Amino acid sequence: MIPSVLPTYNRAPLNFVKGEGSWLIEADGRRFLDLGAGIAVNALGHAHPKLVEALTTQAQNLWHVSNLYHIPQQQALADKLVDNSFADTVFFTNSGTESCELAVKMARKYHFEKGNPDKVEILTFAGSFHGRSSAGIAAAGSEKMTKGFGPLLPGFKHLPWGDHEALTAAIDDTTAAILIEPVQGEGGIRPLPDQCLKGLRDLCDEHGILLILDEVQCGVGRTGKLFAHEWAGVTPDIMMVAKGIGGGFPLGAVLATEEAAFGMTAGTHGSTYGGNPLGCAVGCAVIDAVADESFLSEVNRKAGLLRQKLEGLVASHPDVFEEVRGTGLMLGLKCKAANIDVVNAGYDAEVITVPAADNVIRLLPALNLTEADIEAALERLSAAATSVAA
Numbered sequence: 532m533i534p535s536v537l538p539t540y541n542r543a544p545l546n547f548v549k550g551e552g553s554w555l556i557e558a559d560g561r562r563f564l565d566l567g568a569g570i571a572v573n574a575l576g577h578a579h580p581k582l583v584e585a586l587t588t589q590a591q592n593l594w595h596v597s598n599l600y601h602i603p604q605q606q607a608l609a610d611k612l613v614d615n616s617f618a619d620t621v622f623f624t625n626s627g628t629e630s631c632e633l634a635v636k637m638a639r640k641y642h643f644e645k646g647n648p649d650k651v652e653i654l655t656f657a658g659s660f661h662g663r664s665s666a667g668i669a670a671a672g673s674e675k676m677t678k679g680f681g682p683l684l685p686g687f688k689h690l691p692w693g694d695h696e697a698l699t700a701a702i703d704d705t706t707a708a709i710l711i712e713p714v715q716g717e718g719g720i721r722p723l724p725d726q727c728l729k730g731l732r733d734l735c736d737e738h739g740i741l742l743i744l745d746e747v748q749c750g751v752g753r754t755g756k757l758f759a760h761e762w763a764g765v766t767p768d769i770m771m772v773a774k775g776i777g778g779g780f781p782l783g784a785v786l787a788t789e790e791a792a793f794g795m796t797a798g799t800h801g802s803t804y805g806g807n808p809l810g811c812a813v814g815c816a817v818i819d820a821v822a823d824e825s826f827l828s829e830v831n832r833k834a835g836l837l838r839q840k841l842e843g844l845v846a847s848h849p850d851v852f853e854e855v856r857g858t859g860l861m862l863g864l865k866c867k868a869a870n871i872d873v874v875n876a877g878y879d880a881e882v883i884t885v886p887a888a889d890n891v892i893r894l895l896p897a898l899n900l901t902e903a904d905i906e907a908a909l910e911r912l913s914a915a916a917t918s919v920a921a
C-alpha cells in the first residue's frame with residue numbers, strides 16, 4: 532500500500548523534534564551536529580533568536596495579504612537586496628524552482644519586447660540543478676530528473692561543464708541567456724573559476740544575451756560574500772535566490788537589473804504567497820545579519836579553519852576521502868568509499884552531511900557555526916571515516 536506521504540524521498544531513519552544553532556535533537560535527546568543546515572537553508576542555524584523574534588512579531592500582526600496591496604515587509608526586503616547587490620528590482624517567490632520559472636520567463640520576455648522574439652533558447656550545463664518544476668528539470672536536462680516527464684519544456688541547450696569551445700559554438704541567433712550556478716551544489720560542489728564567470732559575462736555582452744546566475748544554494752553569505760559572483764567581480768543580469776534567504780522560512784527571489792526586467796510589466800507575472808509578510812519579515816532579519824561585513828568576515832575565517840581541518844581529515848583517511856573542494860562554507864568531500872556509506876556512518880556518529888553527485892558529501896553548515904562546532908565536526912567526521920574504513 533502506498534504510504535500516506537507520497538514516497539518520492541529516500542529518508543534516513545532520523546526524526547528531529549528540535550533545533551538549536553548547529554544542532555538537531557531527536558525526541559530521546561540524541562544530539563546531531565547539523566552540517567547540512569536543511570541543504571544550505573538554515574543560514575543562521577536553528578531557532579536563531581532574531582529570526583524567531585521577526586517571525587513571531589509578524590505573526591501577531593499579519594500573516595498574509597494579497598499582492599493586490601502594498602506589503603511593507605516586502606518593500607523593505609527588496610530595498611535591502613537592491614542596496615546590497617547589482618540588482619535594481621526584485622520579485623519574491625517561495626522556492627528556488629519558482630525563481631527558475633521567472634528567470635526563464637523574464638529572459639524570454641526581455642528579448643520579445645526588444646523585438647527579438649526568436650531569442651528563446653537558454654544554455655545550461657551538465658551537472659546543474661535548478662529545481663523540480665517543468666522549467667527546472669528541462670533546464671538541468673539530466674535523465675534522472677526528466678525521464679518519464681515529457682514532453683519537456685523546449686528551448687534549453689545542454690552543454691558540457693567547463694568546455695568554452697562548446698559554449699561559444701552553441702551561441703546563435705536564438706540564444707536568449709546563459710543559466711549557470713557559480714558553484715554547483717547538487718552536481719558535487721563544483722565552483723566555476725572566477726575567470727570562467729568573467730568569460731561568460733564577456734560572451735553575453737558580446738552577443739547581447741542575458742547572464743542568469745542560480746545562487747539558490749551558493750548565495751546569501753554561503754561563500755563568504757553576500758553573493759558568490761562577487762568574488763569574480765562581475766554581475767549577472769538576473770539572479771535566482773532561495774534557500775538561505777529565508778533562514779528556514781520558505782522564501783525565494785529573483786533579482787534583476789532594470790534592463791533585464793524590461794518586459795516584466797503589470798500583469799505579466801504573479802504569485803499568491805510570494806513576498807508574504809511572514810517570509811519577508813524573516814528575510815529582512817536574515818539579510819540584516821548576513822549582509823554585515825563583520826559577519827561575512829567571520830564566515831570566511833571559520834571557512835578557512837574548517838577547510839584546513841578537513842584537509843587534515845582527508846590526509847588521515849586516504850582510503851575514504853580523495854579531496855576537499857568548494858569555497859567558503861559550501862564544501863565538499865570527494866569520497867573514495869561510496870559517499871552514501873560515509874553519510875550513513877555520519878548518522879551513527881551523530882553528524883549530518885548531505886550526499887551530492889560525483890561521489891561527494893556536502894558540508895553546508897549554518898554560517899554562524901562556532902569553533903566548538905567545528906571541533907565537534909572533525910571529531911565526528913573522523914569517527915565516521917574510521918568506521919567506513921573498518
Ligand SMILES: *Cc1c(COP(=O)(O)O)cnc(C)c1O
Pocket residue numbers: 625626627628629660661662663712716717745746747748749773774
Ligand atoms: C535547491 C536548489 C534549487 C531548487 O530550490 P527549491 O526551493 O527546492 O525549489 C534550484 N537551484 C539550486 C542551485 C538549488 O540548490
